[in-house]
Amino acid sequence: MNRRGWLGRYGEDLAVRRLRETGMTVLERNWRCRDGEIDIVAQDPPRAGGALVVCEVKTRRGGAFQHPMEAVTPRKMARLRWLAHRWMSERWLAVHGVPPPGGVRIDMVGVLLPGRGRPEVEHVKGVA
Template identity: 50%
Template sequence: MRAKDAIGAYGERVAGRWLEAEGLEVVERNWRCPDGELDLVARDGETLVFVEVKTRSSLAFGHPGEAVTRLKLARLRRLAARWLAEHDAHAREVRIDVVAVLRTRAGAARVEHLRGVG
């Protein structure tokens, strides 16, 4: 596994545990279709949450959340719509969140949950 992929997988594991500790139920991980991938899909009460996880090992290239651009948000909205259609899922509300994970050399990762970014 490439180092970048390993860091991404680490971040997705950390983010999933973080969301569950915050009371969300992770219902799907790494859902793929020809148009792309959703890192996590979760339920927050009656809200279905599509989660983009961004992980960095340092801040040298900026905060992990800064990597989610308008273009990326548009793609996430399309992927969320496709997931909903393919799963015949119904939710009172739908939300797109970002979980930013900063992997530290020592100690626990720093996690920031950005709700309703798109």
């Protein structure tokens, strides 16, 4: 795995940890189809509504580069909405037969790795 792949994988591992800390269940990681990839598919706990959550993770090293959240363009958000629809159709409905109780939400997790110190992990709900 190259440095960029390692950085992305590390950021996704941190994102999964953060989501689980909030009580979410991670259903799948790095789901791919011909239209693209979903980094993480999770579900809110029933007490929080049970929404299906498609999560985009962006990881950046600290420095002069843009904040991880700035890397997601409107075009990427549109693709995530389409991928969420595909995943739900192909994976969720095939098993459960009905939509998730809390609907579908698209979240973003930005991971900033400073030169020194702990990584900063920011989870923003309902970005698209």
